[in-house]
Amino acid sequence: MFKTVKALAKGLGTTLRALTEPRDTIAYPEKRREYAPRFRGKHMLARDEDGHELCVGCGLCEAVCPANAIRVVAAEAEPGKNISWTDRYSVDYEVDLIRCIFCGMCEEACPTNAVRLTPFNELAAYSRLDMIADKEELLHPPVRK
Amino acid sequence: MIRLTIDGQTVTVPEGTMIVDAAEKLGIEVPIYCYHQALGPLGACRMCLVQVEKMPKLVTGCTTPVAEGMVVHTKGPAVEKGRRGILEFLLINHPLDCPVCDKGGECHLQDYTFRYGPPAGRFAEAKLERLKDAPVSELILIDQERCVLCQRCVRFLGEYVGEPQLMLKGRGVETVVAPVDDRPVDSRFSGNIIDLCPVGALTSAAYRFKARPWNQERHPSVCPHCPVGCPVTVTAREEHVVRVEGRPIPEHDWGWLCDRGRFGYDFAVAPSRLLSARVAGRVVPEVAAVRHLANLVRTVREQHGAAAIGVVVGGQHSAEDAFYLRHFAESVLGEGVRLAVSQTVKGYLPLALNGTYDDIGVADAVVLLGSDPYRAAPVLYLKLRERWRRDPQLVRWGVGVRPLSRPTLPLRELRVGPQEMAATVAWGLFSQRPDDEGLRLLTESLEGWQPRDPEGARALAATLLDSQHLVLLWDGKEPWMEAVLGVLTRLRGEKGTRVLPTFGPPNLRGFEWAGIPARWGALEDLLQATVRGEVRLLWVLGADLLREIPDYALAAQALERVEHAVFEGLFPPEGSERFELWLPGAGWSEEPGTWANLEGRLRSVAEAVPPPGEARPVKSLLTALARALRQPWTPPEWNPYLGAEGGLLPREGEPTAPARLPRPEPTAGDLYVWGEPEVFVGGYPSENLRPRRPSLLGEIHPVDAAAWGIGEDGGELGIERFGRRWTVTVRPSAAAAPGMLILPLGAAEAPVNQIGEGPASVIPRVEVERR
Incomplete structure (x- = not known):
C-alpha cells in the first residue's frame, strides 16, 4: 500500500516538476521559432529596381542542382518588351520542392543573383503537383509570419 | 618522316606537319582558336604558343612546321605566362x-580562360x-563584341567554299568581322x-536560347535530306530536336x-505533319486504322491472293524498317507480294561500280555526268572543291545539258x-576504241x-x-x-x-540492302500491274509517289485504278x-535505325525524340497489324552491319549488259523542260529555311528570257505541254542553257514530273496576262 502511494507520488512529482520547467516545444502556428538569418527555405526569383526580372534563363542553377529539381526554359523577348533586364529571359522556371534538398547551390551559382532562398519553409500541399513551384509563384514569394 | 620530342x-x-598536329597525335592538348586542319595555318590568335628549344x-604551334630533332615544351612557366x-x-x-x-558551356574561350587564363x-x-546579336543572314547572328578575330569564318567562306561573304573590317582595335558589302551571308x-x-x-538564329549544353542530349546521327548522308549530331531537348551540327569523323x-x-x-x-490516322479523311483511333488495314489485307488476299x-x-525509313517490311510481307502477307522502292530517276547504279568519298581524295580526274553536286549534294561539292584545291592539276569535266561549271569549281x-x-x-569512247565489241553494240x-x-x-x-583514278558523278x-559505265569500267581495267x-x-x-528491289524496273512493274488491275491494294510507306517519281502519268493512273x-x-x-x-509514321530521329548513303556506307541514326502524336515506327505498326490479322509475327533480329565490311556494303551486282542505246531524237518546241534536284526546294517543309527557298523556281537563259519577255527580275512564264x-x-540565269527551262524537282508550284520533261511551247506573254 505504502509502496504504491510512494510510487504514485514520485510519478506525480515528476509531472508537477515538469510543468514548471521551461518548454522545449512552441505553440506552432500561433508562435514561430526564430531562424538563423541565412536559413534556406523556399526559392524566389528577384527583380531589379525597375521591376525587370533578374533571371536571364542561363540555366546554371539547373546545371548545378544536385537533386535535378530545377527546370529552366529560356526565350528571347520581343524587341522593346524586355521581361528581364536583357533580351533573354526565362519563360519557364520550375522548382520541384519535393526533390529540392535546399542546399542553396542554385543561389550560389546564379550569375545575376536572381534566384534566392527565402526563409519561408511552410511547404505542405495536398498534391505533388502543387509542390512544383512555377515562375509565377517564385516571383511572388510568400512572407513568413 | 620527322622525329621530334614534345613534352619528353x-x-x-x-x-610539313604543324607542331599542334604532332602534339595532338600524342594526345597533348595545345589550345587553338584560329587553326583548323581543313583551313590550314594562319597564326592569328596566338593562343597556341609553345616553347621550342633553341628558339x-x-x-x-599552328604555323611552325616540325623539324628533325626539335624539342617542344607545351607546358612550363614561359608557355603558361604566354597563354x-x-x-x-x-x-x-x-x-x-x-x-x-x-555558346556558354561549350565555348573555347570559357574553357581556355578557366584552364590557362589569368585570375x-x-x-x-x-x-x-559593338554590334550585338545582329543578323548576318536569316539563319545566323553575329555578336562582334564576343569575336576573338580568329578569322575561321572568313577563311572558311572565302577560301574553302570560295564564296567570300564575310570579311575583316577596320584596323587595329576596331577590327570586326562583317558581311561583305552588307549583303546577307x-x-x-x-x-x-x-x-x-x-x-x-x-550563333544560330534557330537555336537561339533553346538549350544549354547541360540540359540537352546529343545523339550521333545522319542527315536525312540528300543521298550524301553527312554525319551529324542531333541535339534534343525536352522531346524536340533543337539543333543539328556536323559530326567530324577523323580521316x-x-x-x-x-x-x-x-x-x-x-x-x-x-503544321502539315500527319499526327493521327485517317480513314477517308476522317480522323480515327490508331487501333481502328490498323483494323481497317487488316480488313483490307484480308479481303484482297482472300479474293485475289x-x-x-x-x-x-x-x-x-531506315534499312531495318525495310527489312521488317520485307519479312512481314513474305511471312505474314503471303507469297508473291510485290515490293519496290520509290525512285526519283530511272537510272540505277550497281554497287560494284559505286565509289566512296575517299576515292575523291585520290582522284586525278572528276567527271560530272549531268550531276550538279552544288545543288543536289552540296557537301559532295565541297569535297570535290577541296580535292581541286589540294591538287590544281585535277582534271575536271562537266557533261550536261547546261553549264555545270561554277567560279568555285x-x-x-x-x-x-x-x-x-x-x-x-x-x-566518244567508240571513236577512241573502235575495235571494242561492247561499244560497237552500244x-x-x-x-x-x-x-x-x-x-x-x-x-x-x-x-x-x-x-x-577516275571519279564520276552521275545524275x-x-x-x-549504266551499260556505258559498265563498258567504261571494263575498258579501264585495273x-x-x-x-x-x-x-x-x-x-x-539501305532499302536495297534490306532486300527490297531497288531498280526502277521493280517500281514500274508494280505500278503497271496496278494499272492492269492485278494489284488491288497499294501500300505506300514514306514515299510521295506523285511528287517523286519521274513517270507521273503511270503513278497517277495506278492510284486512279x-x-x-x-x-x-x-x-x-x-x-x-x-x-x-493514312497512317502517321515516325520519321528521322524518332526511331533508331541504319541508313546507307550514296557511298553505300552504313551509319546509325539515333532515336533522339519520341514520335509525335499517334505516329509510330514501322516495327510497331507491323506488329499491331499482324495481331489484327491474327497471324503471329515477331520482328526478326537483323544486324545490317553484318556482311558490310567496315560499314561499307559489299560491292556486288553487275551492270546491265551493253545493248543498243536509244537514238537521240532532235527536239522541237520553244523550251525543253528539264528537272534537277535542288536540296532547298524539294524534300520536307522547313520553316527555318523558308527564306532560302528561291521565290522564282525555274531558270532560263537570259537570251530566252529576253525573247519571252522576262525581265532581269524574273517573272511568270506560261508553258504548254501535252x-x-x-x-x-522563272528567272534569267547563266546556269541555264539556251532553249532549256530548268526546274527544281519536288516543287509543288511547278511539279516538273507532272509537267513532264521534254519540249514545251511557250504561251506568249500577252495571252498569259489576258487569261
Whole structure:
C-alpha cells in the first residue's frame, strides 16, 4: 500500500516538476521559432529596381542542382518588351520542392543573383503537383509570419 | 618522316606537319582558336604558343612546321605566362555575357580562360561596344563584341567554299568581322561558320536560347535530306530536336553540312505533319486504322491472293524498317507480294561500280555526268572543291545539258542535248576504241549521229580512258548510262573507276540492302500491274509517289485504278484524296535505325525524340497489324552491319549488259523542260529555311528570257505541254542553257514530273496576262 502511494507520488512529482520547467516545444502556428538569418527555405526569383526580372534563363542553377529539381526554359523577348533586364529571359522556371534538398547551390551559382532562398519553409500541399513551384509563384514569394 | 620530342615524348610525323598536329597525335592538348586542319595555318590568335628549344621566343604551334630533332615544351612557366597574357588581351573587350550567350558551356574561350587564363584582368577601362546579336543572314547572328578575330569564318567562306561573304573590317582595335558589302551571308554552306566559331560570336538564329549544353542530349546521327548522308549530331531537348551540327569523323569527314541539313530539322514539327490516322479523311483511333488495314489485307488476299498486294517503300525509313517490311510481307502477307522502292530517276547504279568519298581524295580526274553536286549534294561539292584545291592539276569535266561549271569549281564543259549523255559518252569512247565489241553494240543505233560537240566528246573519252583514278558523278537520268559505265569500267581495267550516284531517296542503298528491289524496273512493274488491275491494294510507306517519281502519268493512273491505296508517312502525300487510309509514321530521329548513303556506307541514326502524336515506327505498326490479322509475327533480329565490311556494303551486282542505246531524237518546241534536284526546294517543309527557298523556281537563259519577255527580275512564264498549260515562275540565269527551262524537282508550284520533261511551247506573254 505504502509502496504504491510512494510510487504514485514520485510519478506525480515528476509531472508537477515538469510543468514548471521551461518548454522545449512552441505553440506552432500561433508562435514561430526564430531562424538563423541565412536559413534556406523556399526559392524566389528577384527583380531589379525597375521591376525587370533578374533571371536571364542561363540555366546554371539547373546545371548545378544536385537533386535535378530545377527546370529552366529560356526565350528571347520581343524587341522593346524586355521581361528581364536583357533580351533573354526565362519563360519557364520550375522548382520541384519535393526533390529540392535546399542546399542553396542554385543561389550560389546564379550569375545575376536572381534566384534566392527565402526563409519561408511552410511547404505542405495536398498534391505533388502543387509542390512544383512555377515562375509565377517564385516571383511572388510568400512572407513568413 | 620527322622525329621530334614534345613534352619528353617522341613522335614521328610526316614532313610539313604543324607542331599542334604532332602534339595532338600524342594526345597533348595545345589550345587553338584560329587553326583548323581543313583551313590550314594562319597564326592569328596566338593562343597556341609553345616553347621550342633553341628558339629565342615562344612560337605559334599552328604555323611552325616540325623539324628533325626539335624539342617542344607545351607546358612550363614561359608557355603558361604566354597563354595567360594572350587570354588577358583577348578578354579586354570581350563582354561578360556568358549567361545569355548560346555558346556558354561549350565555348573555347570559357574553357581556355578557366584552364590557362589569368585570375583577373588588369584593364580598368570600359569595354568597347559593338554590334550585338545582329543578323548576318536569316539563319545566323553575329555578336562582334564576343569575336576573338580568329578569322575561321572568313577563311572558311572565302577560301574553302570560295564564296567570300564575310570579311575583316577596320584596323587595329576596331577590327570586326562583317558581311561583305552588307549583303546577307547566303552561301549554302554558311551554317558551318557556327560550328567553326570557337566563341559565341556567330550563333544560330534557330537555336537561339533553346538549350544549354547541360540540359540537352546529343545523339550521333545522319542527315536525312540528300543521298550524301553527312554525319551529324542531333541535339534534343525536352522531346524536340533543337539543333543539328556536323559530326567530324577523323580521316573521313570534316563534319561540314549544308544549310539544308543544318537548319532543315524542323520538318518534324511542321503544321502539315500527319499526327493521327485517317480513314477517308476522317480522323480515327490508331487501333481502328490498323483494323481497317487488316480488313483490307484480308479481303484482297482472300479474293485475289497475296500477289494483289503491292508495297512501295521510300522516305525516311531506315534499312531495318525495310527489312521488317520485307519479312512481314513474305511471312505474314503471303507469297508473291510485290515490293519496290520509290525512285526519283530511272537510272540505277550497281554497287560494284559505286565509289566512296575517299576515292575523291585520290582522284586525278572528276567527271560530272549531268550531276550538279552544288545543288543536289552540296557537301559532295565541297569535297570535290577541296580535292581541286589540294591538287590544281585535277582534271575536271562537266557533261550536261547546261553549264555545270561554277567560279568555285571551274570545269571543262561538254554540252549535250537532253537524253544524249549516254550516247555522247559512248560515241566518244567508240571513236577512241573502235575495235571494242561492247561499244560497237552500244553505238550501233547511233550510225550517222553526231554529238553536239564531237571534239569535246573525243577529248572527254580520252580523259575517261587515260586517267589513273577516275571519279564520276552521275545524275541517273538516263538508265542506259549504266551499260556505258559498265563498258567504261571494263575498258579501264585495273585503273580505278568509281561512280558516285547523286540521285535517289537518301536511303536507297539501305532499302536495297534490306532486300527490297531497288531498280526502277521493280517500281514500274508494280505500278503497271496496278494499272492492269492485278494489284488491288497499294501500300505506300514514306514515299510521295506523285511528287517523286519521274513517270507521273503511270503513278497517277495506278492510284486512279487501284481499289485500295494506303499511305504511311510523315506528310499527306500529293493526291492524298486517292489514299483511303493514312497512317502517321515516325520519321528521322524518332526511331533508331541504319541508313546507307550514296557511298553505300552504313551509319546509325539515333532515336533522339519520341514520335509525335499517334505516329509510330514501322516495327510497331507491323506488329499491331499482324495481331489484327491474327497471324503471329515477331520482328526478326537483323544486324545490317553484318556482311558490310567496315560499314561499307559489299560491292556486288553487275551492270546491265551493253545493248543498243536509244537514238537521240532532235527536239522541237520553244523550251525543253528539264528537272534537277535542288536540296532547298524539294524534300520536307522547313520553316527555318523558308527564306532560302528561291521565290522564282525555274531558270532560263537570259537570251530566252529576253525573247519571252522576262525581265532581269524574273517573272511568270506560261508553258504548254501535252495540251496542259502551266504557269511557272522563272528567272534569267547563266546556269541555264539556251532553249532549256530548268526546274527544281519536288516543287509543288511547278511539279516538273507532272509537267513532264521534254519540249514545251511557250504561251506568249500577252495571252498569259489576258487569261
